[in-house]
Amino acid sequence: MKKVLIANRGEIAVRIIRACRDAGLSPIAIASDADRTALHARLADEVHRLKGTSPIETYLNQAAILDIARQAGADAVHPGYGLLSENESFAAAVTASDLIWIGPSADAIARLGDKVAARAIARRVGAPLLPSLDDGALTLDTARQFIAAHGLPVIVKAQNGGGGRGMRIVRHESELPSQLAAAEREAQIAFGRPECFIERYLENARHIETQCLADRHGHVLIVSTRDCTLQRRQQKIIEEAPAPFLTTIHNERLAAASTAILQDVGYCGAATCEFLLTAEGDIFFLEVNTRIQVEHPVTEEIAGFDLIREMFRIAMGEHLPSTAPRLRGHAVEFRINAEDPYSDFRPRPGRISRLALPGGPGVRLDFGYEAGDTVPPYYDSLIGKIIVHGRDRIEALTRARRALGEFQIEGVATLAPLHRAILSQKEFASGDAAGFAVHTRWIDEHIDALSDAAAAMDRSRGRIATLPGTSDAEMSSAFDDPPAYRIGIKAPLAGTVLELCVCEGQNIAPGDLVAVMESMKMEQSILAETAGVVARINVAPGAFIDADADLVGLD
Template identity: 45%
Template sequence: MFKKILIANRGEIALRIIRTCREMGIKTVAVYSTADRESLHVKFADEAVCIGKPAGAESYLNVPNIIAAAEITNADAIHPGYGFLGENAKFAEICGQNGIKFIGPTPDQIRSMGDKVTAKETMIKAGVPVVPGGEGLLPSLEAAKRIAKEIGYPIILKATAGGGGKGMRVVFAEEDLERNYDMAKNEAAASFKNDGIYMEKFVEEPRHIEIQVAGDRYGTVCHLSERDCSIQRRHQKLVEESPSPFMTPELRKAMGDAAKKAASAIGYESVGTIEFLVDKHRNFYFMEMNTRIQVEHCVTEEVTNFDLIKEQILIAAGEKISGLDYEPTMHAIECRINAEDPYNDFRPSPGKITTLHTPGGHGIRIDSHVYAGYIIPPYYDSMIAKIIAVARTREEAINTMSRALSEYVIEGVKTTIPFHQQLMKDENFRKGNFTTKFLETFQMK
């Protein structure tokens, strides 16, 4: 087992990893930018090393400084968390070259799923359902027109190196294709320095449902049920829950089996997530694989009583997994609390938290790195907390969440708490009647 793990990340996920390491008797090293000097992950780690200025490129993406921090503290492993270097194959490779274990999949496994076209081709070979579309990257506008006619409108153009909705355009008619084709390529080039795009059939009334998987170096793969991530704004998730209110036992088995096929196809060894689109007829299609721990991993932990960070560390240390598939025994809902103004188009709201009161009580978990007096820096993602409610039924979980949100007080900055309070009272949400388009018509009151 590792003696000391450096966490190459910040905020709540860094603190989350530190907690599990401490329970396992493993020393921890926090790295931080000058903007994060007062963050809780810095205070609670056994050691802390400043790695650069506030900008991500000069700190949390600064590979030489992170490796140097690991070397001077004698860390024998690095946990990347999510975001930043979480799915960076080159970083994983460099860790290995320096005798440091990367807690995650191998560089080749990250690469095989990092490029969406390659991932789709791999899934087709593995027999995993994929959204109908063209084979590979679109070489030209003429090819795009031809393929669109074959699969039928509406279609969606996606950046092969994409994420977060960048380089993505939905097209409903041929006369709109050229303009959107050019826009998608330009945005992809600007965002990812790669203008490659591909085409898929656009799935109408979709659900975004993902399956948590785990695999070890001995070829064993299991799944830990599903999470419904359909409540999202501009392709950014705001609420996640497990089990999905749209799920049936038959669909869970089919999606779980497909997810295991997907992970087995690349010999996956770590925890990860297979993301699917599910249409209104419960047909499901592979979308992508996240080769890292996810923000919403807490939801799965609460309904399966399973520490996914601990499992990551054990797999990286060469331990075998049980191979048993897990079913949800409870219902959990997670709300992401962002420093954003929901009454002003979710504009970021960095600044000093003057007052903070966090809710508690039975069935409430909060993962956060902020406190009264903490200054939220403007340089990073605006998420400052995750609140998870768990209960025996979905209705009880929603009621528990609603009660907890009414107790949550954060002053000095705007947050998404009012949005979540309204959502928990929304009749369609409470009935489970929603798709990924739900928030397009949701109005703040």
């Protein structure tokens, strides 16, 4: 293996490029028209253009990527995370092209990437499971029957894919039709297949996972546990390793279930097995991610492993160590997404006009952008990650407060103020199990209090709070006399129109759903802010539109 084509973009492409450099391999990048000057394109030995901007045209275009691999003389492909990383047909096509696929076999991806099939495997090896309807017969009627038998809440999940997409929680039966339709629609867009299943939902559980490696010789290594409980909309934003406050029995059960599942399919590569941990101490299997995870750096920091380089070694047929590494200290990762956490986590793509990154003991930075770069609206919102390591959890969190305090960015809104607020909350920063009270819905339930805490912290630091991502000129104009009337409903962000929910001639009131858009891998509901009659619809479903474009004209 000498030349590695990186079938990805952004932060993970930069991460793989650096691993290639350390391993003496030549990294080859691909870049869409929107990414032609991106950091990963600048750092690679070669960069090859993918015509277009949308994911379907570019980073999901299997034929184009394989053509580039052949033209560049690559002998291996690393898919990173997301995009084609868990696509069994792409894995098979890479292998059929006599290229080394740096990941699990197409068969393993198919068997574990399908959540229903993975649950069947988990059931066969004795891993604990929540009640579910996963026999492929999910309809409104069968979902209602499941709720009658098992109660509420339930969660509808995309059968294929991950990353929190295609998931909808149902707490009232009246929500079932709309939430099922939304999950199926998002699954189709994200993974190309609309199939979903339904599962009993645990309100106050923690999200625990195991970082696993498996070689071609049947050996599975459990490198560490991680806690990924802090999420918004079922998508992770803070992760730490090892998972705090687990008992020896918990660790043994997690390792045993993960090993059994991976060995059952003859797995080879990096994998993450995900579980829920209840307040009562019960563990339930969720799914397997057949790829490297966004949060892999926290495991690397405590284990002393370069997991990407281990993937290279596995792909070349080398043996893994016979025993797991001795873990050192504690690590926490904070995702810096281009989102406004206090405006319903709305994506905020744009140009990064200033970026001041933290440093000092225990701080690692994995970023896909630099000052002057533009975060495009076509892909996910991750700008980079701040990873902090300490001798123990208390030291790691202390260093994290310092690092998040030093971090500054201008031009786009990010999750940094939310991270600072979370670090100030005793439910998260507690030093013992009794005080550690976060769960997967904790951020969603406490977002108003976290917003207040963030504002207070900014005031105490002597900062003037401004609207995230708003220029000085826009701020001043916000205080000018407002227009006497509104002529339309504008798109609050750039993205794809998934659904139009009104028709011409329809009366609408403030708060009515006008449209559903997708931007940076997130669905956004567009609500009317004023009453009126729909005079004109200016866009069609499936169209990509810029921010501030007129969706609907009103009389």
